Amino acid sequence: MPEAVVITRAGQRLVVPFTPGTSLMQAITEGGVDEVLALCGGVCACATCHVHVDPAHVGRLGPVSEDEDGLLSGSQHRRDQSRLSCQIRLTAEMDGLQVTVAPEDA
């Protein structure tokens, strides 16, 4: 099974397995990372699933949609490699994808 690497806010490195076709947010929450609240359930409406993608892996992902971009714009922790993990549909080719949970917005 492919896996993603998640760095928590405290710097802990966790490896979470995923089924291709699911979202990165699902893989993270089902992998036991409770820092990703995913309050809207994955419909791109809350930004509590914000992650920073490892710069070396950004090119493996699809483009940011207008809705995702709008939500990320409201985050004080937005970076070039920011993504909403619920908007990343995982494929087998994304095995090894590494992300860091973004700090919580105040």
Ligand code: FES
């Ligand atoms: S879970 Fe709400 S925007 Fe991703």
